Amino acid sequence: MDNFFELNFWEMMLRTTISFLVLLILARLLGKKQLSQLTFFHYITGISIGSISAEIASQKETPFMDGLVALIWWTVLTLLMSYLSLKSPKIRTWIDDEPTIIIKDGEISTKSLKSSRLHMDDLLMMLREQSIFSIQDVHYAVLETNGELSVMKKVGMQEATKQDVKVPLTLPLFMPSEIISDGKIVKKNLDELDLTEDWVMKKLRKHGVDSVSDVFYAQLQTNGSLHISLRKNGI
Template sequence: MGTDELLEIHFWETLFRTTMAFLVLLILARVMGKKQISQLTFFHYVTGITIGSIAAEIAAQYETAFVDGIIAMIWWAVLTLLMSYIALKSKRARVLLDDQPTIVVYEGKLVEKAMKKSRLHLNDLNMMLREQSIFSIKEVYYAILETNGNLSVLKKADQEPATKKDVNAPAPEPKYMPSEIISDGKIVKKNLTELNLTEEWVYDQLKKQGIGQVKQVYYAEIQTDGSLHIDVQPEKE
């Protein structure tokens, strides 16, 4: 068999394998149900990637037997549906597959253990809050890290949206943008420099609140009016 004939066979075989993999993947996607990307838990995310990888393997790798690949893709989808059904009927299975929401801010206080367990850094938490137009942790009463990685926030009652115009209150311009000053017992010198503040100023603020050492502070954040919001380190059990 000549090279040209071999290339032609591979061309048509590739088209056939790709088309069939595409159709099977489309059917499986419809059978497995609808979920927005933002709603996917880690389990469903990994499952989707795996099924997609199997489809790509079927389409592009001649060494992979076509029928074996289709069987593997369908069986993986069946296992996913089976586990989803079990999770629907069993709370324990649901927690095993998708974990459960984690409270990372409780009644206005950071929950250090929960953040460490979730591998959520203070910088990540601040970023997720800013995505919801919340620039200070002080505004938060509860914050819950959902199983899909999103952050649900309940603001403190006095932070609920009501414009200054609504209550005829003065609206002074903020002196500072809320920024972390102390993170996990260490001063964030970069932010101090950007805000034209000194370490002496930090120590003075701590003394005013009865705190003698920086290492006693888990998180401290400057507010728009120049005051310092402080979360102390939890007591070791």
């Protein structure tokens, strides 16, 4: 009995490890779009691949090689459909559908609501998530293929830009980036930004900080300044 339990345990460990490694490789092959589950097709594919992997790892009754072949073949089919969708707009529309105009110039398209199987409560909730409480403020609302609602407000309801109020435009010098994390300098980000540790220390001294270890977090701002959070602040 003990030998049987030990054999079964190690078999499950081996199956799980191999399934994990294969799934990791396949996930890399599928790419970022699959991982982010942008459309319903990719969402279902991701669930199916995960289910097959779980079946291989946890169900002793499932032949290991059969499950592995099914997992790899499912991935191949997904890659094939993704390739075909890149080459053919018709296939892409058939797989992922296409964006649907729900609101045009403040008027709701009941036909689009019906075809999208979307009721008014859902539509109003999606508008409120974008801080829009009145449908008449909407010029266009488009239901994307990933189920999210893209909204263009009417001109009079749009937020004013710097160009609208004629404020001088200044291009950002840097992209906000992590410079210090938990008392350690993030050298990779410094190299990408073409900055040095001496530059960081000069910035810290301007804030009265003499040691990197005293800093919990520091972020480079667009204007070249550092936003610093110290350990002594109780974080």
